[in-house]
Amino acid sequence: MDHLIDRRLAGGNKSAVNRERFLRRYKEQIRRSVKGTVAERSITDIDKGGNVNIPARDIREPVFRHGPGGEREIVHTGNKEFSAGDTIPRPEGGGEGQGRGNQGGEGETVDDFVFTLSREEFLDLFFEDMELPDMVRNFLGEVPERKWVRAGFRREGSPNNLAVVRTLKQSLGRRIALSSAIRDELEAARRELEEAERRSVSVLQVSMLRERVEELEKKLARVPFLDDLDLRYRNRVAVPAPVARAVMFCLMDVSASMDERKKELAKRFYALLYLFLTRKYEHVELVFIRHTDNAEECDEDAFFHDPRTGGTVVCSALELMHKIVDERFEPAGWNIYAAQASDGDAFGSDPAKSMRYLREFLLPLARYFAYVEIPDENDNRTSTLWAAYEELAGAEPNFAMRRVHGRAEIYPVFRDLFKKETAWGAA
Secondary structure, X not given: OOOOOOOOOOOOOOOHHHHHHHHHHOHHHHHHHHHOOHHHOOHHHOOOOEEEEEOHHHHOOOOOOOOOOOOOOOOOOOOOOOOOOOOOOOOOOOOOOOOOOOOOOOOOOOOOEEEEEOHHHHHHHHOOOEOOOOOOOOEOOOOOOEEEEEEEEEOOOOHHHEOHHHHHHHHHHXXXXXXXXXXXXXXXXXXXXXXXXXXXXXXXXXXXXXXXXHHHHHHHHOOOOOOHHHOOEEEEEEEEOOOEEEEEEEEEEOOOOOOHHHHHHHXXXXXXXXXXXXXXOOEEEEEEXXXXXXXXXXXXXXHHHOOOXXXXXXXXXXXXHHHHHHHHOOOOOOEEEEEEEEOOOOOOOHHHHHHHHHHHHHOOOOOXXXXXXXXXXXXXXXXXXXXXXXXXXXXXXXXXXXEOOOHHHHHXXXXXXXXXXXXXXXO
């Protein structure tokens, strides 16, 4: 077998060219592997880079081999058992063989290829063809966020901020200023000494001129190459920096009808939305609101795993969200997004009341509100909450609703909500 090795020089990262080529060639396989990490991590940790597994069968490449024609004799060193014409017996252990990989005796298996992605590569693959259409970003006026910017030079500072080039320029300017008069005087004294020696004047006069030249040379040598006055340090000052911030509200029905399968599907959608917002805003905060017949704010672990009992009153969660917005997230400084997950079941007049509350109080404040309904498998009936929200779907441009039956539908639904060609007006 012939092996072709590319030894062309690259930059500091010697595999950069091959890495880019690999990403281009197997982007689809890597993208599929990236999508599978949604359910395995916390929402806030899902955007971290890491290892992705690619089936080895997907990255097979052609190899160069000798053709079958002709006669060849091969001598293998260390052979003590076989002679020319002998037949090599089959390996013991049955016809299936051990195969390759982690499992033996179960047919042919091949280890997956492990590839490491950085955070930027991970997010680029995840959201390469999505966008927040007509996105408007509110910038906070008075914020504690500050950034350091260069503001010239100063004479004092830490050694790591020393501006070497600027310091040498200051040193050169000082030496020129201090030594120019001395140099002129020294040149005049040397010319006078040469003239005295040429005219053969008295020895005493020549000696005095030589002393004068030596004194000027010593005076010139005493001008230091570098002085404390020459030191210049890079100066940086903190200036207020406008920051675009977003808050993402996660609302979910946690009544008995919302089983673990439905909660897992909701988590996948929340994770995708959080990832997407972190690509567009400098800071994104999460607020989890769970509800049965009453709503409460909680942390992520309780939101997905703490069981609750009771009926379903959706309006209580919407009212709590509005209260939190009024107390902590002023719309003038925060970009508000919300995602609501439910199986669609609600009591009595609650769906109509929730629809009116959403239209009158929350949609005017929110950039985008997405409702994801997760019914039982093979259940295609129209729920009471879905029927009520349908009045908003066509009338409010910053409201969208979709139905999800299985895990495979989460990503297509999310792509449909945020595809680039979609246009909706910002609130």
